[in-house]
Amino acid sequence: MPTTLRPFEPHSAWHAVPPALVRHFAATALAEVPDLAEEILREIRNGYPHLRFSLDESGEPMALVGIRHALEGFVRHLLAEEGSPAREHHEVFQKFGRAEVRDGRSLDSLQAVYRLGVRLSWRRLAEIGQRVRIPPPAMYELADAGYEYLDGLVEESVRGYAEAAARRAGERLRLQQRLMDLVLSDHRDAPATDLAERASQVAWTLPKTVSVGLLLRPARESVAPAVGTEILLDMESERPRIVIPDPETGGRTEQLRSTLVGWAGAIGPPVPLASAAKSLRWAEAALGLMERGLLPRDQVLHCSEHIESLVLLQSEELIDDLARRCLAPLEHCAPTHGKRLAETLLAWLETRGGAPEIATRLGVHPQTVRYRLRQIRDLWGEEIDDPDGRFAIELVLRAQRLRERTEAPVSKSR
Template identity: 65%
Template sequence: MGDCSAWEDVPRLQVRQFTDRAMREVPSLAQEILDGICREHPKLPLLVDESGELIALVGIRRALEDFVQHLVLAEGRPHHVHLEVFQEFGRGEGLHGRSLDSLQAMYRLGVRLAWRRLAEIGQQVCIPPPAMYELAESGFAFLDGLVDQTVRGYAEAAARQAGERLRLQRKLTQALIAEHGEPADPVHTRSLAEHAARIGWALPERVAVGVLLRPGRECVAPAVGQGVLLDMENEQPLMIVPDPALAGRPELLRRSMKGWSGAIGPAVALTEAAKSLRWAGAAVRLMERGLLPSGRLLHCTEYTEALVLLPPEELIGDLTRRCLAPLADCGPTQGRRLAETLLAWLETRGGAPEVAARLGVHPQTVRYRMRQIRELWGDEVDDPDRRFELELVLRAQRLRGELSEPIR
């Protein structure tokens, strides 16, 4: 609209006649608009204010009055006055789960009905067409202002809802991983059901708990989907995966965790989630020390050997010193070669050719080393219990990178 308004050419008396008639019809027009909206959106909840009036009806009436009154005050160029009732309407609609599209559809319907009535009044008092066209443009600009107010309220409600859901989700997560008494404790199970019901989470039979390593301070939470619970409040975020063996679940996790790393524990009964968490935590600690691969989400069940042998360092360390005492007088290189040969022999239970193929050396070299091993350990290498202990400590050394990987 330009600086010169078409309404400036309309006699003031005529403008007053138009606005007076429009103001008299505001109550019936507001009711007509609300009735039309209710027909189009029958599930729209109609709340009342403290005086018992319908909040939606009050809002529509105020908007119409504001628009018409400013025809006189602004010489035919209405401007939007902030109406808190529309912000509150947006909050209410957001909390009831309606979309912004449905809200805007209601507003468009209201504008059509209002324009039809104002056009009739314009004809009755002979308002020139250019002024009425300008009024239509002003009406849509006025509508934009109301929509802005509603969207603001809607966004506030959405933010509050999201924050509340995250708070309730964290309470559920903490309840799931909490240590408690008997796995089948009915009190604990009932508590979990209550927490889950607040966020609409269906209790699964089994869960797996993941511990995540943030790729950066400002990283965005992984898009794991609604069924997977995330607790991003910890330094190392937690993830609870329902029914992890469900078809498509592993692939969904793989895609959604791109850029993230961490470990996911074994699947356990719902009330034993703390056990899965312990394994995931142990795996993450090994990842941080470089003893397990990083840069992706590891499944603990694929690294059982490392998780069994590496965390109890004191016990394994003491057993290692006792079992490998015969190597104390050997040099580092010789000791490592003998240890690798002994482990290859224990794993294959084969002769020199099989052990040599595993080590990538000549069979005669293996025979020479095995003679040295028998001289150092004697009959102990034939004792089943001693062989088991030797294989344990040597496998642990290989997992730590102290011995070479065999040739497959």
């Protein structure tokens, strides 16, 4: 995009300079542009030795070309007829901005270089102005115009910088998505070099273990959480995917919790890198329970902290079928009485303690517990002494208790 300068005001001091004197000043300045450009480049090299200078097709430094174009464009602005601003394309200055992205730097040093160039240019133009007798007020206005011109060059570099940064970010996201796809696939038969190569493209160190999660966006336009470059995040998916390397590293879980405040989702258990897909499947299972209201829905939960719920609540149909067979003896009991017997039976199965211990746990009298236990033995008979039978009953009763605990808040909220 071309950089332009506003014309001088009709009643300005520069506008009052005789045209012949302006032409003389401009011709003198243009004649000195090559030498001035060389001087500016030398000073830049001395002051900023870390900067690299690309060459154009003729082998000339692009920086020197850009400096000459900038100086010539500014001087020719002074010769524009009827005060209309001269137009000069400054693609080279956009390239400077893109180079800063390529070299991993901010625009600070580049802007400092521009300020150095303007300072040296103004010194030379001031000398020329004295030689050809341009009035000082007109030269002051010329200095203001020079800084305005500098702003335009900076804008060009910022534009180039932003375009290059966006392209680099987009490329990294594309490479990161390809890496995540491979990590989450069954890549055990793929050459180890494939994974290592894709990881190197985004400077990701292959970990020994990973946890994989799925996130739920607080809002469709939510900004990606600042998880850091060591954690892979795919915001392009409907439910953003996240891969956490070596999740049991000290402090990583706590750091992730604070980073994901306001988000919801599930993080699968730690698994070897080759089994990352398994961690993802557990996260998907947890998310399914969250959407059904069987797990908390207002946080990012870790599957390792909800193993019982994931095991017992995920296979709902199987648990219900097992419950019909294991709890059949309670069918002929009144609902309230049946529920009390079930609570007592679960307390006995979990503790295998005596009546006093169970009574303390349930908050009832020991004699009440003894009465219920006799009823339980009458209802189940010898089945209650079978280890497999007791395990199945305990499994069902634990699942039912989990459902009651998770469904109660949902029903209250309704």
